[in-house]
Amino acid sequence: MGLFRNKLNTLGQEQRLFKYSAVMYAIALSLIAVISILSQVLIQQYLSSQIHDSHIINIAARQRTYSQTLSKNALLIESGRDIETNRKAFVNTLRQWQRSHEALQSGSDFLNLPANDREELSQMFKIIEDPYEEILGASNEMIKELYSTKPLDSLNLKPYITTIFENEKIYLLGMELIVFDYDRFSRNGVNKLKEIEYILLFIVLLSLVLEAVFIFYPLALRVRQNIRDLVVSETNAKNLANKLKETNDTLEQSHKELREVNFALEKATYLVKTDQDGRIIYANDKYCHVTKYTMGELLGKPLFYNNMGGKESIIYEHVRNPLRRKEVWQGEIFDHASDGTGFWLDVTLMPIVDYKGSLYQYLVICTDITKRKNTERELTLLTEEKIRRQDVEQKIISYSILNGQEKERKRIAAEIHDGIGQMMTSMRMKLEMIEQKNIGLSEDLPEINDLLQSIINETKKICSDLLPSVLDDFGLSAAVRELQKLCESSSTMDLEIEDQLAKTKLPREVEIGVFRILQEALNNAIKHSSGSKIFVHVSSDVHCVHLMVQDDGKGFYFDERRILSREFVRKSNGLRNMKERAELLGGNFNVTSEPGKGTIVQLEIPL
Template identity: 30%
Template sequence: MLKQLTQLKIALDESSIVAVTDQKGRIQYVNDKFCEISKYSRAELIGRDHRIVNSGYHGKEFFHELWETILSGRVWRGELRNRAKDGSLYWVYTTIVPFLNKDGEPYQFLAIRNEVTPLKNAEAELKRMMTRVMHIQEEERKRISRELHDGIGQSLFGLAIQLDRLLAEPGHAPELANIRQDLSSLMQDVRGLAWELRPSVLDDLGVAPALRSYTELFTQHYGIQVRFSCKLSARFDRRIETALYRIVQEALTNIGKYAKVLEARVEVWESDGFIHVCIEDEGVGFAPLPERQGVGLFSMEERARGVGGTAQVDSAPGQGTVVTADLPKRLLTT
């Protein structure tokens, strides 16, 4: 039995970062991998608590929840960003196991960690790439929309004027009236396409008028009445306004396609430092499954994350869907 425990310790020390602390969090044991990644010697670590590697990334609530979990005798699992002695940062996936006395109270904690810094760096790079891709996409949408409106749209308008002149002349060909009608339909389609790509009102007047116009067009297209409320006192960074507009657009599009309702609600308001949006329907709903996350939900979450915000969807079969997002009023510079 002792031999098996020794072999288990050797295997654990070879594969993981290990520390043992007392009930107050004072370090009693660290293995070589802990010293290697933290760049502290064993003598510098023994008797200290884990604040010695605290990076300041996680808030008080995070550690309060951690301690509440392990002091209750439950195992805690999660990711931690720590700071080594030389100031470098590293991420570890951590499992903290409480050892309980005969009264069921923790007297010691075993922390087993595995470094996930490369994975976290890859995730961060992926997010940066996604943000960049969405920015490029919006710029292309804007460019094509302007070309449709100012180029093709104006050419069609000029053609319409010429047809109107011909129609005003006596003895014109009867087919001209049908051509003029087809041209009007084509002009309307071009305007609709330009709007769908990127409405000029979003850049010219801001997100509030753009959303109001979009909800009106949405009602005309889907026959779903939108109760719209927007209480924004100012304009914001173009990227934040774009993210807000696209989140509402995506949520309403999903309602139009899947919710099977006659009414939806969109509310936009602000608080200190944040813009809040809630898009709600009382339709068929769905059971959210992480492994089957749709492109729409992914797009909303990424747009919010791209400006430093968050977005989430709450739904259940037969209970409708609520999409909420919180976006900062100002972009954080990094």
């Protein structure tokens, strides 16, 4: 035990020395690397600055050439030699001279020049500003004379040429001083760079000396000691080998038991192993059988890759999630075999980590649930078919009820009109005869006669509401106009109708459905909107019938899921009936309303 403890202490000291040496070596190398990089950066900056300064000096020196060329062209023009060529050369030289002068001060992307940021140069440019302006002004005036429609006279050009020559010497002297200043700035940069390079060289040499003293020398001593320790460790290694043999025997027994467990697991379920990226590295025979692939075809392939859709399996969302990839994942996955047949698997994905806690494999255990899924799908289809049939039956029942209502309305209207209506009419005629024969019989008789007339009118209105005869006799357009008259006589709201119905007669069921929905919408607007105007648009074509009823009333909060549902049948019976009528005719019924913005009822029935 004492020997083992001493060995541990020695190993701890060596590790600490190694860590110390490694840290110091890394620091030294990093320092040298930083100095080297810094030196290269400074050199590159200096080279860029030199190229930049050389470019500026070149442009500044070129200004002198442009100035002299300008004077030369002016003299040639004055002498009258080849005026057209010298005039063009004079203009081009002036523009290049002007552009270069301005670029030296304010910068130019075209000439790749930055703006001047040195105060000394700015002062120098101010000195030559007056000569520059004089030359520029005289040259521009000279160009005007050259391009004038008048015949060219050299006497007119003489003052401008004189001005150019008088200011040229001052401008050339100023530009020469500016070039000297640029050169001086460049030399100062070189000297400064030399000083910095000397300092960096001294730091590198000092780092190398310190590295040799504090790193390599202690390491050399430690290596010598390690060689001595290796001789002692050889003896200890032989003893450890004997112990390892005993441990290997125990480990072999554990492997045997593990193989037996794996054998049972492979025979009972679908078993797949993948690498840390989800690529298959092993699959048992049952999985190969259900996918109809050989083991060689599956190697390196992603899990469930043959899904016929070109997309990765959802299992890879878990595998690529750095926060969850070490957790167990379970779910149901549908896949296709190589022949296109589909199958369902209940999948459990278990991560496998090494002794360091790093993920290196996945173990996938699957159970075939295809029969269960097919049964669930059949149950779902049966349920959907049952619901569809119930909807069809409900529509048939509703359609039968509406047809029965229309027939009952027709019967009741006929009985009221032919029975009660005729009797009331006869009674009113007899009352009029009694009133004419017995004048002054009773003062209440005229009042009774008027009341009876009101009852007869109301009876006629009820009959018309139950089944307007004009709808059967003259069609939907006439019935709409008749409904307009009834609404205007019983309401103060202004009713405007835009009738664009085709001349062809519509099916009777469509006419009745559109009329009833329009009748209900107008009644709702008159009773509940508190508005002043109702607009009705009704039209038809070869494809469908359109109806829109819009009022400017107070509106309401409309939620189709609640108002048109059966839970609120008492509160919204009219709207629900209109929607059911539209759906029975295969149409679309929509209501648009907001508080304070009125209500719009829209209907569209295909023909």
